[in-house]
Amino acid sequence: MKKIDRQINHVVFQPTFGNRPNQYIGRDRVIEQFIMGLQEPIGSRNRCSLFLGQRGMGKTALLLELSDRAVKLGYVVARVTAHEGMAQAIIEQFQLNGSTFFKDDKRQLTGMAAGALGFSFGLTFSDVTERQYGFRSKMSLLCDKLAEKDKGALILIDEVRTSAAMREVASAYQELVGDGKNIAIAMAGLPHAVSSVLNDTVLTFLNRASRVELGLISTNLIRAYYERAFKGIGIKISDEYLDRAALATHGFPYLMQLIGYYLIQYTPDGGTVDAVIMDKAERSSMGDMENNVFKPILNPLSDNDKFFLRAMAKHGDTVSTAKLKVAMGKRGPALQPYRKRLLESGVIEAPRRGELIFAVPYLAEYLLQE
Numbered sequence: 001m002k003k004i005d006r007q008i009n010h011v012v013f014q015p016t017f018g019n020r021p022n023q024y025i026g027r028d029r030v031i032e033q034f035i036m037g038l039q040e041p042i043g044s045r046n047r048c049s050l051f052l053g054q055r056g057m058g059k060t061a062l063l064l065e066l067s068d069r070a071v072k073l074g075y076v077v078a079r080v081t082a083h084e085g086m087a088q089a090i091i092e093q094f095q096l097n098g099s100t101f102f103k104d105d106k107r108q109l110t111g112m113a114a115g116a117l118g119f120s121f122g123l124t125f126s127d128v129t130e131r132q133y134g135f136r137s138k139m140s141l142l143c144d145k146l147a148e149k150d151k152g153a154l155i156l157i158d159e160v161r162t163s164a165a166m167r168e169v170a171s172a173y174q175e176l177v178g179d180g181k182n183i184a185i186a187m188a189g190l191p192h193a194v195s196s197v198l199n200d201t202v203l204t205f206l207n208r209a210s211r212v213e214l215g216l217i218s219t220n221l222i223r224a225y226y227e228r229a230f231k232g233i234g235i236k237i238s239d240e241y242l243d244r245a246a247l248a249t250h251g252f253p254y255l256m257q258l259i260g261y262y263l264i265q266y267t268p269d270g271g272t273v274d275a276v277i278m279d280k281a282e283r284s285s286m287g288d289m290e291n292n293v294f295k296p297i298l299n300p301l302s303d304n305d306k307f308f309l310r311a312m313a314k315h316g317d318t319v320s321t322a323k324l325k326v327a328m329g330k331r332g333p334a335l336q337p338y339r340k341r342l343l344e345s346g347v348i349e350a351p352r353r354g355e356l357i358f359a360v361p362y363l364a365e366y367l368l369q370e
């Protein structure tokens with residue numbers, strides 16, 4: 001009887017947010033487009049990308065994957081979560097991650113000459129630069145310095161939203177591009193990160209970025225991954241249950257991690273996945289989905305928003321707007337504003353004209369039983 005290494009489970013499946021997955025599944029086209037962008041001339045649209053998706057859709061995991069790919073293509077990467085101090089954090093990340101390329105630079109602090117270049121040694125700024133220069137100038141110096149080693153600069157911003165700090169980074173990026181620096185930027189955030197009615201420079205910047213709405217990943221790829229992972233960990237599972245497990249994820253990355261994780265946790269040593277284990281794993285996964293995905297999505301919505309969503313949920317997976325109008329009746333709120341807002345906030349999607357679907361699997365079921 002083979003003992004299942006439950007310690008390994010925590011490595012193979014990690015149902016948490018913001019971690020680097022043990023294996024990155026799917027999204028080939030998104031990654032390819034980004035990689036191609038890095039090879040395009042400075043300033044082209046694909047060198048400034050914005051990835052949008054609900055919680056658990058894999059935004060952070062995508063940025064981590066893109067970071068790895070970019071490093072291989074000769075980029076130094078600064079990855080930050082949007083916050084007020086992010087400009088400084090970006091500088092520090094470049095200094096930290098770029099320093100390995102300047103290890104052998106023997107030139108030490110030699111007074112004026114070195115100071116004139118803005119650096120004391122390596123990627124460390126001279127005192128004057130440190131004190132007197134702002135984000136844009138420091139970035140300009142860093143870009144030049146990295147270019148000496150044939151390196152480009154890639155900024156990754158997670159949980160992007162409009163803010164003063166974002167405005168500073170956005171305008172600096174545009175100016176650096178104007179100066180011909182080898183710089184690129186990729187940002188990720190919730191769908192409504194750019195749906196604000198505010199009309200400011202940040203929004204203009206975000207709206208000009210090459211925009212990708214992250215969708216579900218292929219359940220075929222998930223099935224193949226489950227098969228490999230379970231085999232590797234010593235769990236037996238029939239084709240039927242492999243199918244069921246993969247389909248149960250609906251291609252939602254967080255749910256893929258959850259179901260994989262619980263299947264392994266609930267299967268005894270040397271055991272085989274059966275109906276009882278499968279049911280239990282699905283139930284536990286739904287509990288986590290409820291707390292970590294459904295509730296955070298629904299909490300900020302108004303009662304009327306939820307009224308609209310419940311009316312939608314009653315009609316199954318795809319609802320026509322015409323049917324919805326009838327369902328909501330005369331006493332219901334006017335359809336259009338809610339439809340628009342919920343589309344903008346990424347809770348629902350319109351795959352075709354006049355049709356609506358839920359953006360996250362099982363949200364409809366949850367709404368009906370809530």
Ligand SMILES: Nc1ncnc2c1ncn2[C@@H]1O[C@H](COP(=O)(O)OP(=O)(O)O)[C@@H](O)[C@H]1O
Binds near residue numbers: 015027053057060062
């Ligand atoms: N393409 C993927 N392949 C494998 N695991 C993924 C993938 N995308 C996301 N995950 C995993 O799903 C979970 C949620 O992803 P995360 O990137 O944190 O979502 P988000 O940032 O959109 O809220 C994490 O455990 C992450 O490792």
Ligand SMILES: [Mg+2]
Binds near residue numbers: 018059060061158
């Ligand atoms: Mg995230």
